[in-house]
Amino acid sequence: MVAVAAFWILAASAVAGALGVVVARNVFYAAIGLVVSLIAVAGLYVTLDADFLAVAQFMIYVGGIAILIVFAVMMTAQLRRGSQTNRLWPGGLAIAGLLYLSLVSGIMQTDWETSSGAIPTSPMVASAADEGVRLPDVLFSTYLLPFELAGVVLLVATIGALVIARDDSAPSL
């Protein structure tokens, strides 16, 4: 009962926050909507007994990515009068529509295993007590390649940011 109520409240907040991101004219309000949505999704993970995933979602998305977006927003001059649309909107609409259709068809076609029994043992939704033991084992064996690729992508992004931000005329720190 409590879990169902929690699900509806969290799901509603997640959708409301996501709507806020798209609808709000003020970029700062859009950022707030994003944070609300991400926190609500973290809450949904808690209701699924995936505590570690919830906390990681909170730390990476709310604490990291949302803050970086906020930082970008802070550097935006046209904050209050910013427009959400420009003349590229038909293309954007087409891409968004395609993405939506593929997501919906993916969700519809997946054979969701549901059971009232024990929690599934997949590494990402395993109960919190197991996760600490299991997650690294899986991360550094089965998913080693994606893990290392993610590391390389982050490194490239860091170097790229440095190259873009570099100002040779200014004295170094």
Place this chain on the structure above:
Amino acid sequence: MIADKARELFESFFAKEIVDVSMTLLALFVLINVLLVSATMLTYVERRVVARMQNRIGPNRVGPFGTLQGFADLIKLITKEDLRPSAADRVAFTLAPIIGFVPGLMIFAVIPFHQGWVIADLDAGLVYVMGITSLGTFSVFAAGWGSNSKYSLFGAVRGVAQIVSYEVPLILAATSVVLVAGSLNLERIVEAQGIPFIVVQPLAFLIMLIAVTAELNRTPFDLLEAESEIVAGFHTEYSGSKFALIYGSEYVAALGWSAVMVTLFLGGWKPDAGGFLWFSLKTFGFVLIFFWFRATWPRVRIDQILGFAWKVLFPLATANILVTAGELLIIQSVFGLDPGEAVPATGLAGMAVVNLAITGVVLAVLPRLIGTRDDEGPANVGLAAAVRVKG
């Protein structure tokens, strides 16, 4: 235990779920009130302690020894008119103090005050702490941007850059503790401390102490409210009860981080004497360290602060993780332990000897490597900075 007796009594009347929920609510109610009163008292304690260190007297008029000064200030702030600049963004301006206050309180949800005395026994407790406290950045930004004032925005830009930078060494230093303890659960981290981790991981302790000071925006890293340059930084436009919230949240956060530091490095409730009072004593003692910093050190320049995080603390913390992991591999093969199993006291002692030696070498060599020339080097901190400002 009184709590167990009370639980038995209540469970004879009500259903178990109701008792569970109401016991948690009761614990939260007591905890939050204790924290709020402590934060108010700490404003007085800080002023007295800093005054004593600087050979002044400090507040001594309100109540015996001035102990009611904090409450007098609080009442004054709350009864003031709630002003908001007309050009400020209403939502961001109102929301910022509230968002800023919550993370400090929420840290205490996972802090074990004693064995089993924890409100939410999270297995990923430490990650939770790191995640929840990053909301503070959002508050600083919302306050600075929402005020629509250039000084506020300057303070916010500095603050966000600083907090985001210091989060990296903070998390990395905590990681080496997690490696030794073999768990992210704060209660298990305390249990793993046969020897307090301040001895086993001295370098991680120092890195984390510096990073926490930066995370709390306290001196010498308080330049997002540097009053000599940018009025009061991100909270320039705040007054009345909103300012009281911002001011109070600083102390609640200081308490929260002190509790985390005590849990990670000073053995939490151990040695088991005096129950949760022992833990509280350690936590309050740790807050005094931050006050001591403030009375001692001048403010650092923003480029020095950011450079110190990225060029000194970040490599040090990473190296510390590598060293710790290597030591753990050796210890595990010597004692025949499985990964994640608690290290016995003899293993911890061996680790402590090696790490203390390494820390000694680092502390001896580091000042020679950084800040040698006046305008270069990120860690041109402390005295050197003060001298240059004067001359």
